[in-house]
Amino acid sequence: MGGLWAAFLDPFSYEFFVKGLAAAVLAGALCGLIGVFITLRGMSYIGHGLSHAIFGGYAAAPLLGVPVVLGAGAWGLASALAINAITRRRRVGADAAIGVVTTASFALGVALLTRFGNKGPAFDSLLFGSINGVRASDLLLLGGALALAAVVFTVLYRQFLFSSFDPDVAQVSGVHVARIDALLMLVLSVSILATLSIIGVTLVAATLVIPAVVARMLSDSFARMLWLSTAIGTACGAVGMYASYHLLIPSGTTIVLTHAVVFVLVLAGTGGRTLRRAAGLDDHGDVPAATPLPVGVR
Amino acid sequence: MSADPLVCVEGVTFGYGGTPVLRDVTCTVRAGDFTGIVGPSGSGKTSLLRLLLGTERPGSGRVVRAPGTAVSYVPQLETVNWSFPVTVGECVLMSRPAGRLLPWPTRQERADVADVLDRLGIGELSSRHIRELSGGQQQRMFLARALLRRPQLLLLDEPTSGVDVQTRHEVLHLLADLNAEGLAVVLTTHDLNGMAAHLPHLVALHQRVVASGPPAEVIVPDVLERTFGARMEVLQHLGMPVVVDSPGDVVLREVAS
Numbered sequence: 001m002g003g004l005w006a007a008f009l010d011p012f013s014y015e016f017f018v019k020g021l022a023a024a025v026l027a028g029a030l031c032g033l034i035g036v037f038i039t040l041r042g043m044s045y046i047g048h049g050l051s052h053a054i055f056g057g058y059a060a061a062p063l064l065g066v067p068v069v070l071g072a073g074a075w076g077l078a079s080a081l082a083i084n085a086i087t088r089r090r091r092v093g094a095d096a097a098i099g100v101v102t103t104a105s106f107a108l109g110v111a112l113l114t115r116f117g118n119k120g121p122a123f124d125s126l127l128f129g130s131i132n133g134v135r136a137s138d139l140l141l142l143g144g145a146l147a148l149a150a151v152v153f154t155v156l157y158r159q160f161l162f163s164s165f166d167p168d169v170a171q172v173s174g175v176h177v178a179r180i181d182a183l184l185m186l187v188l189s190v191s192i193l194a195t196l197s198i199i200g201v202t203l204v205a206a207t208l209v210i211p212a213v214v215a216r217m218l219s220d221s222f223a224r225m226l227w228l229s230t231a232i233g234t235a236c237g238a239v240g241m242y243a244s245y246h247l248l249i250p251s252g253t254t255i256v257l258t259h260a261v262v263f264v265l266v267l268a269g270t271g272g273r274t275l276r277r278a279a280g281l282d283d284h285g286d287v288p289a290a291t292p293l294p295v296g297v298r
Numbered sequence: 299m300s301a302d303p304l305v306c307v308e309g310v311t312f313g314y315g316g317t318p319v320l321r322d323v324t325c326t327v328r329a330g331d332f333t334g335i336v337g338p339s340g341s342g343k344t345s346l347l348r349l350l351l352g353t354e355r356p357g358s359g360r361v362v363r364a365p366g367t368a369v370s371y372v373p374q375l376e377t378v379n380w381s382f383p384v385t386v387g388e389c390v391l392m393s394r395p396a397g398r399l400l401p402w403p404t405r406q407e408r409a410d411v412a413d414v415l416d417r418l419g420i421g422e423l424s425s426r427h428i429r430e431l432s433g434g435q436q437q438r439m440f441l442a443r444a445l446l447r448r449p450q451l452l453l454l455d456e457p458t459s460g461v462d463v464q465t466r467h468e469v470l471h472l473l474a475d476l477n478a479e480g481l482a483v484v485l486t487t488h489d490l491n492g493m494a495a496h497l498p499h500l501v502a503l504h505q506r507v508v509a510s511g512p513p514a515e516v517i518v519p520d521v522l523e524r525t526f527g528a529r530m531e532v533l534q535h536l537g538m539p540v541v542v543d544s545p546g547d548v549v550l551r552e553v554a555s
Contacts, residue, residue, distance in 0.1 A: 040382065157401035162392040165382050169371050172351050173447065175395045220427040222383045223401070 011245045019134040020198070024241035024255060025234055026142040027195040028207065032233020033149055034191050035212035036226050037184055040164050043094050046083065048205035049102030050192050053079035055201045056109030063116055069141065073193045079105050080185035138197060145194040149187050153226070156180065161222055200252035207233060210259035214266050236262060301329040304367050304451050304482055305350050310359035312345055318357070319345050321505050327451060327484055332477040334493040335486045336516070337503035338526050343486035346503065347371075347453050350484065370444030372454040375436055375461070380429045386439050387411055387424035393446045414442045418472070434465035441472065452476065454485040458492050470496040490517060490541045513539055 011017040031047075038046055054076035061071025079101050086097035153160060162170035163177045171177045192204055199207055215228035240255030247254060305327045312320040320342040327333065327350065335343050348354040349361050351371055363369075370393070390411050391403055398404070403411070415421045418438040423431065431439060437457055444452055454473070458466040466489070474496060477483045487493055493500060494513040502508040502516050502525040509521040517539040522530045533540045 154401060155399050158392065158395045158398070161384070161388070162395050165379065165384060165389070165392065166373060168353055169373055169443075170392070170395065171353055172369060172371050173393050173395055216383060220383050221385060222388060225383050 011242065016134065017241075017245055019136075019139060020244075020251065021238060021241045022139055023134045023142055023198045024237035024251060026139070026146055026237075027198045028211075028233035028235070028237025028240075028255070029230050030142065030146045030149060030191050030233070031195060031199075031204070031207040032211035032215075032229040032231070033146075033153065033226065034184075034188055035208040035210075035233070036215065036222075036229045037153075037160060037164055038188065038208055039212040039216070041094075041184075043098070044209045045095055045098050045205070046080075046188065047192065047208035049083070049098040050076055050080055050188065051196060051201045051204040052109075053102040053105035054189070054193055054196060056105035056107075056112075059109035059112040059118075063112060069193065072196075073189060075105070076189040076193055077186060080189045081182060084181050084185050134198070138194075141194045142198075145187075145190045148190060152183060152187055156183070160184070198251060199255060200250065203252040203256045206256040206259055207236075210256075210263055211236065214259075214263050217266055217270065232259075232262060301331075302364065303328050304331075304364050305369075306362045307346070307349060308360050308362065310349060310356040310361060312342075312349060312354065312356050319505060320349075322359070323503075323507055324359075325501060325507060325510065327482060329450065329482055330477070330480060331482045331484065331499060332474065332497055333484045333499045333501060334497040335484065335501045335503055336488065336490055336493060336525070337486075337508075338488060341504045341525070343488075343503055344455055347455055347484070347486055350451075351453055367451060368447055368449040369451045369453060370447050370449035372437070372440040372444050372452070372457060374455045374459060375433065376456075376459065378428075378436075382428070384428055385424065386415070386420065386426050386428060386431070389428055389439060390415065390424075390443045390446055393443045410446060411442075414446050415439075417445075418442050432465070433461040434468045437461070437465070437469045438472070441476075445476075449481065451482045451484070454483070456487055457485050458487055458489050466492050490522075494539050494541075517541060 011021075035047075038044060054072050056079075057072035057075025058068060060075065061068045064071060066074075082101050083094070083097045086101070087094045159170070159175045159180050162173065162175050163180045167177045195204055195207070211229040211232040212225070214232055215225045219225045219228055236258040237255055240258035241251055243249070243258065244251040244254040303326050307323055307325045310320060310323045311318050312323075319340070323342075323346065325346075335346060337343050345354065349356060351369060352361070352363065355361075391407060394403075394407060394410075412421060412424065415424055418441055420431075420435055420438050420442070423435060423439075428436070428439065441452075452473075457469050457473070461469070470492065473483050473485070494517050498512060499510075500513055500516040501510045502521050504525045504527075508525045509516045515521075517532055519530060519532050522528075522532070522541065531542045533542060
């Protein structure tokens with residue numbers, strides 16, 4: 001028993017693991033929180049696309065003599081705003097806009113790396129995430145991004161809720177929908193930038209989408225969904241990071257696999273009944289058949 | 299004497315990407331109006347509503363709104379995401395989007411939401427998810443959200459589309475009651491018979507204003523053919539025009555006195 005406990009505590013004796021765990025918890029909470037808005041707006045694919053776009057910024061920043069975080073962040077924000085601007089014109093759907101902007105940015109990053117070599121962070125850790133080498137500055141960036149997201153979503157809660165549910169009516173009710181959309185893109189870009197070294201380019205989308213989908217399966221309330229998604233992201237970050245240490249697998253992989261296990265468990269636990277809620281997350285479709293109400297309610 | 303104008307549309311041409319859906323449209327919405335905009339799909343009804351609302355700007359001409367006019371809007375039920383995780387109470391409260399730094403409602407806001415839901419007869423449904431409502435209750439919920447802003451003008455996009463006859467009557471009676479209390483109401487529809495029975499004023503629209511006036515002047519074969527592009531029979535029933543599809547020529551006759 002004592003041996004088991006010692007094995008459990010073993011990773012905590014390493015500073016790199018403690019930092020990695022803190023980073024994973026912060027990243028999980030951050031992605032869980034912002035993922036609610038992303039999935040409800042039908043932009044689940046944006047996490048995947050934007051992480052690829054930011055990869056282009058990582059490749060370009062050192063060549064331009066700009067600090068990597070600053071360059072990649074600006075690149076990511078520019079990509080997000082470009083997607084937002086294209087989507088708002090309503091000629092091109094969000095999924096197509098994300099596909100065009102982000103794959104072009106990713107391709108440019110690959111071209112720059114091939115032509116000039118990698119002068120930034122390690123390629124593998126960017127793709128799949130790593131618990132090695134999490135610095136105090138990384139934690140500061142993650143903490144700052146989480147604080148930014150928490151403040152923005154608290155202070156502008158109703159504006160974000162209204163513009164996610166019904167942007168046209170929100171606009172005429174006094175919500176500056178364009179500003180709210182741009183702000184969401186800013187928070188999302190900063191969040192992806194901050195989490196990229198832990199989760200990795202290829203896997204960050206899952207940490208944005210899965211907690212929100214699971215939360216939607218468990219709740220019909222927007223406010224409760226926010227709390228649940230944040231909590232699920234946090235827990236999956238911690239468990240995934242711990243598994244990464246013991247299984248010697250990149251942290252991004254184990255964190256995403258933990259998310260997937262939670263999804264399957266909730267699906268199995270609810271017998272698939274809740275899947276219908278999540279299936280229509282971004283659906284603006286037909287009028288539903290109303291659930292019969294008790295006599296006298298109408 | 300005419301009531302004060304709330305919104306004036308003056309010689310407006312409007313389109314998406316170069317193709318005009320409205321040409322040289324002029325109309326005025328006044329305090330106390332209860333108007334239905336009728337026309338086929340693609341006739342520009344929703345575009346005109348959006349211009350009145352202010353979410354679209356005219357290509358040429360101008361839309362002038364009286365200063366301080368509060369306008370509320372009820373969307374088409376078909377465009378709503380019914381899977382969105384929001385309760386009836388949360389949805390109604392959305393129309394108070396600003397002026398508070400904390401997400402949860404104040405006691406006054408909760409009381410206001412309860413009042414408006416009670417007024418529309420759905421007070422006990424506040425904590426229900428929006429998907430659990432019937433068609434009539436869904437319309438009432440969005441009306442509650444619109445009324446919470448205390449508007450002078452209420453715009454509704456196809457409020458009778460996709461609902462059964464009983465719900466249609468329910469909604470139109472409710473709107474008539476609100477109009478009687480002084481609220482100006484403008485709605486779009488392609489449901490001619492429902493409008494003739496309930497609305498005192500109609501605008502027939504097909505890119506241009508084809509006709510404007512009381513139902514007896516607008517629901518006539520000539521106007522309907524120019525608006526909908528098809529011949530229709532107009533019968534008279536209890537003093538109201540009733541439109542039926544016609545396989546051939548227009549027939550205008552008295553059915554009942």
